[in-house]
Amino acid sequence: MRETFFDPEIALQSIGPVFQGLLVNIVVLLIAAVGVAILGTLLAVLRTLRGPVFFPLRALAAAYTDFFRGVPVLIVLYLVGYGIPALMIFPRMPPAFWGTIAIIISYSAYVAEVLRAGMEAVHPSQRVAARSLGLSHAQTLRMVVIPQGVRKVIPALMNDFVSMQKDVGLISILGVVDAVRAAQLQVADTYNYTPYIVAALFFIALSWPMIRMTDAVTARLNRREQAGGVV
Secondary structure (H helix, E strand, O other), X not given: OOOOOOOHHHHHHXXXXXXXXXXXXXXXXXXXHHHHHHHHHHHHHHHOOOOHHXXXXXXXXXXXXXXXHHOOHHHHHHHHHHHHHHHOOOOOOOHHHHXXXXXXXXXXXXXXXXXXXXXXXXXXXXXXXXXHOOOOHHHHHHHHHHHHHHHHOHHHHHHHHHHHHHHHHHHHHHOOOOHXXXXXXHHHHHOOOHHHHHHHHHHHHHHHHHHHHHHHHHHHHHHHHHOOOOX
């Protein structure tokens, strides 16, 4: 066991390099979270537009979400990280940049569908009331529909964020020296899998607070819905 999977000495040696790689994962995660929030919200809004005049926009948004929800994140990373640079259209960028773009492209499709479900769960009378008060369609979305819709799907959004925390480790396939790649390099030197265990523990430590927070928020929302109506 010590010679293959867990050697305390190798664990201590690999903590530093793996932690340095984890910082790369955290930076990619934070940037991707902002990008996913913006693109996912835009896609969700396009999918909820009413009227035949918006059909092309709804169809484009639906095609985007259908396509990228059906393609594994790993393939999107290969296509974006290796395919787009090969076209030589854009200036040379570091692999972490393309990895972040791939994560944003994939997860915005999932988040858009979650947000759309929340926005469509808002009762139509809320829209009618807002429009009767003189708010425009955009103001109704921004001030009434989106805030209520987001509140309804907070647990699902937090679960998507937890999934994204783990999937940022996939950017190692593009050559980014993140926590996973740093562990691979350590394994190549020692022929011992202990650095992978160290990387796994770091990822657990990174995602555990959000997992617990998701459970707490879900429980609080359930208590609020059942207030005065427990049977």
